[in-house]
Amino acid sequence: MQLRTEPFVLNIGPVHPSTHGVFRMRVTLDGEVVIDLEPVFGYLHRGVEKLAEERTYTGVVPLTDRLDYVASMSNNLGYVLAVEKLAGITVPERAEYLRIIMTELQRIANHLIAVGSFLNDCGAYFTPFLYMFRERERIVDLFDMVCGQRLLYNYMRPGGVSQDIPDEFMPALRKFLEQMPLFVEEYDRLLKENEILLARTKGVGILPAEMAINISASGPVLRASGVDWDLRKADPYSIYDRFSFDIPTGTNGDCYDRYRVRIEEMKQSLRIINQAVEQLPAGPIRSDVPHLIHPPVGEAYARVEAPKGELGFYLVSDNSIAPYRCHIRAPSLLNLTALREMMIGWKIQDLIVIFGSIDITMGEVDR
Amino acid sequence: MTIANLSVDTLSRLQGLAPDWPGGFWWHLLLFTVLIIAFVLIMVIVTIYIERRGIAFFAARVGPNRTGPFGIFQAFADGIKALLKESITPVSADKIAYWLAPAVVFAPVIMVFAVVPFSDGALLADLNIGILFVVAISSISTIGVFMAGWGSSNKYSLLGAMRMVASVISYEIPIILSVAGIVIIVGSLSLNDIVLAQQDIPFILLQPLGFLLLFIGGCAEINRSPFDLMEADSEIVAGFHIEYSGIKFAMFYLGEYGEAVVMSTIITVLFLGGWRGPVLPPWLWFVLKVAFMFFIMVWTRATLPRVRIDQLMAIAWKFLFPLALLNLIITAIQVLVWPDVLPWIVILINFAIAGILILIGSRFYKLGWGRIEV
Numbered sequence: 001m002q003l004r005t006e007p008f009v010l011n012i013g014p015v016h017p018s019t020h021g022v023f024r025m026r027v028t029l030d031g032e033v034v035i036d037l038e039p040v041f042g043y044l045h046r047g048v049e050k051l052a053e054e055r056t057y058t059g060v061v062p063l064t065d066r067l068d069y070v071a072s073m074s075n076n077l078g079y080v081l082a083v084e085k086l087a088g089i090t091v092p093e094r095a096e097y098l099r100i101i102m103t104e105l106q107r108i109a110n111h112l113i114a115v116g117s118f119l120n121d122c123g124a125y126f127t128p129f130l131y132m133f134r135e136r137e138r139i140v141d142l143f144d145m146v147c148g149q150r151l152l153y154n155y156m157r158p159g160g161v162s163q164d165i166p167d168e169f170m171p172a173l174r175k176f177l178e179q180m181p182l183f184v185e186e187y188d189r190l191l192k193e194n195e196i197l198l199a200r201t202k203g204v205g206i207l208p209a210e211m212a213i214n215i216s217a218s219g220p221v222l223r224a225s226g227v228d229w230d231l232r233k234a235d236p237y238s239i240y241d242r243f244s245f246d247i248p249t250g251t252n253g254d255c256y257d258r259y260r261v262r263i264e265e266m267k268q269s270l271r272i273i274n275q276a277v278e279q280l281p282a283g284p285i286r287s288d289v290p291h292l293i294h295p296p297v298g299e300a301y302a303r304v305e306a307p308k309g310e311l312g313f314y315l316v317s318d319n320s321i322a323p324y325r326c327h328i329r330a331p332s333l334l335n336l337t338a339l340r341e342m343m344i345g346w347k348i349q350d351l352i353v354i355f356g357s358i359d360i361t362m363g364e365v366d367r
Numbered sequence: 368m369t370i371a372n373l374s375v376d377t378l379s380r381l382q383g384l385a386p387d388w389p390g391g392f393w394w395h396l397l398l399f400t401v402l403i404i405a406f407v408l409i410m411v412i413v414t415i416y417i418e419r420r421g422i423a424f425f426a427a428r429v430g431p432n433r434t435g436p437f438g439i440f441q442a443f444a445d446g447i448k449a450l451l452k453e454s455i456t457p458v459s460a461d462k463i464a465y466w467l468a469p470a471v472v473f474a475p476v477i478m479v480f481a482v483v484p485f486s487d488g489a490l491l492a493d494l495n496i497g498i499l500f501v502v503a504i505s506s507i508s509t510i511g512v513f514m515a516g517w518g519s520s521n522k523y524s525l526l527g528a529m530r531m532v533a534s535v536i537s538y539e540i541p542i543i544l545s546v547a548g549i550v551i552i553v554g555s556l557s558l559n560d561i562v563l564a565q566q567d568i569p570f571i572l573l574q575p576l577g578f579l580l581l582f583i584g585g586c587a588e589i590n591r592s593p594f595d596l597m598e599a600d601s602e603i604v605a606g607f608h609i610e611y612s613g614i615k616f617a618m619f620y621l622g623e624y625g626e627a628v629v630m631s632t633i634i635t636v637l638f639l640g641g642w643r644g645p646v647l648p649p650w651l652w653f654v655l656k657v658a659f660m661f662f663i664m665v666w667t668r669a670t671l672p673r674v675r676i677d678q679l680m681a682i683a684w685k686f687l688f689p690l691a692l693l694n695l696i697i698t699a700i701q702v703l704v705w706p707d708v709l710p711w712i713v714i715l716i717n718f719a720i721a722g723i724l725i726l727i728g729s730r731f732y733k734l735g736w737g738r739i740e741v
Contacts, residue, residue: 010522032526032676119672124672127669130428200673348602348603349599349602352601
């Protein structure tokens with residue numbers, strides 16, 4: 001006897017604990033198996049790009065905080081690099097180093113959230129998640145010392161950073177750098193070789209290297225597929241050419257590789273911060289930039305390796321105090337492009353795991 | 368705890384008067400009914416406390432510590448809150464199934480304890496088919512879960528209920544087979560006889576493999592992590608009780624932890640010597656052992672990720688089922704061939720057999736099927 005099952009449509013999201021915000025997937029299921037998937041987004045659209053046209057160049061910085069709100073520092077950096085390119089502003093040495101320290105700390109904080117919530121999606125009931133939040137808390141405390149904010153930092157400015165680090169920052173940072181490798185080891189001891197985790201993530205949600213390049217994926221999603229592409233090496237911006245670090249890559253492009261790449265990237269970020277702390281020069285933290293910047297007519301595109309991938313800011317200037325046009329290339333959105341291809345044929349439980357392994361922030365997807 | 372203590376103490380003193388149910392002492396029935404309901408409710412509160420503080424402990428948090436000393440009254444506060452909440456019934460729900468389900472889930476939990484000995488002879492009914500009764504009654508909850516999943520008229524809850532039915536049907540078999548080993552050794556199905564037979568050594572030493580199989584299968588049967596697919600909070604949100612609120616939700620909550628208490632109790636009675644233990648009174652040993660088994664379940668929940676539904680099935684049919692069958696055969700041969708061998712030799716042999724079988728078993732089976740071409 002041939003058993004026939006009726007496919008049915010299940011809405012996952014926009015309010016669902018594992019969609020990391022207000023993402024919605026309209027999934028057609030055959031029993032437990034996903035046979036079709038349609039991503040629906042736009043629930044968090046705030047029109048950041050349009051709002052940027054109404055603000056001064058410096059006034060856009062707080063808006064960029066609200067794009068990828070778990071990696072505000074990286075967004076700040078991408079935007080100020082674009083403005084500096086547009087207006088030809090130079091940045092003092094000390095500010096460059098501070099920027100590197102902050103963005104790399106931010107990368108660790110972001111990957112802690114990414115890996116923690118990914119393991120939570122796998123079903124490890126909040127233990128790894130809270131372990132990682134414990135360490136993220138210390139990074140957030142460091143940022144709090146620097147700029148008085150814990151989530152939306154608004155720290156960088158065209159031509160430098162908003163304020164110098166206080167006295168208590170360096171001892172706290174050194175202590176963190178000392179302890180963090182031990183914590184990373186702890187995460188690995190907890191679940192790295194776990195049989196169930198391997199069964200759930202190895203070979204699941206494979207994104208082949210060719211497809212990853214074709215959809216212009218970037219960040220850990222691309223590198224887990226085995227493509228050695230990191231803007232910090234491939235197109236060095238700021239002062240990344242002064243540091244030695246490796247680009248961890250995966251081989252299969254499955255969920256497990258994405259998880260491992262993020263853990264390895266944390267270790268590399270610690271290496272970069274250690275070098276930056278050693279080399280940190282004294283001096284001014286902001287070059288002499290007028291309050292209202294009037295860049296010459298023209299356009300500029302600056303891109304940084306944000307924790308989630310290549311974050312680009314495209315600015316057009318008409319010599320006024322506000323950008324004529326601001327476009328943001330959001331890595332979260334582009335990494336979602338292959339969602340359907342990655343998920344079809346897997347079960348509904350894998351769907352959650354694959355989605356968690358991509359690591360998106362809705363603030364950046366919808367802008 | 369005082370009421371339960373008093374009752375158990377009274378009964379321990381009266382144990383010379385054999386409960387000759389259904390004749391004999393009519394009050395025996397009454398007293399034990401009250402006692403069992405009190406025991407289940409108190410143990411549920413204790414296990415909820417262990418779970419919340421235990422998970423918090425494993426996750427480097429504090430946990431509830433504001434309601435009463437060390438937060439021990441948190442469960443009462445939650446219960447009162449659930450009582451005061453509005454009880455919502457979805458418009459498209461199947462009303463009868465929806466309303467009956469919480470009771471169907473919770474009632475078997477209390478019924479199971481009718482045959483569980485709290486002390487020597489201190490039990491409601493010394494059924495001669497005790498363990499069969501336990502296994503049969505405890506699977507009734509599945510019907511309640513499916514009623515809830517279907518009656519809610521929600522796709523998430525239906526998915527959860529389907530998973531529940533599939534897993535319970537699969538896991539009954541290894542559970543019963545691993546219990547059968549004990550029955551062969553004791554030669555009786557009565558739980559009282561099984562505890563009495565563990566005078567010298569608890570059966571966890573004689574049947575290490577059976578213990579592991581029952582523990583794993585039991586975790587799957589009662590939805591404990593890593594097999595909690597029926598209410599997977601990160602996937603189908605709350606599974607079968609997604610549409611329940613107020614006191615009906617509280618009933619599911621009670622039922623869920625009640626089932627965990629039942630499973631800990633079965634393991635305690637079958638493998639850890641039930642109420643047996645030195646110095647402390649029997650009922651305290653019983654409660655401590657049940658709480659300890661539950662603590663191990665909390666431990667696994669706090670640590671392990673969740674398996675997938677096909678992997679869940681694979682574990683039951685490809686791993687637990689053959690091992691349980693082999694365990695049963697080996698136990699039968701041992702009982703038949705060496706009935707009088709020194710126990711410690713058998714213990715060593717059985718631990719070796721368990722280790723070898725688990726190693727071989729894990730070599731020869733594959734977790735799930737992975738991607739399906741559509």
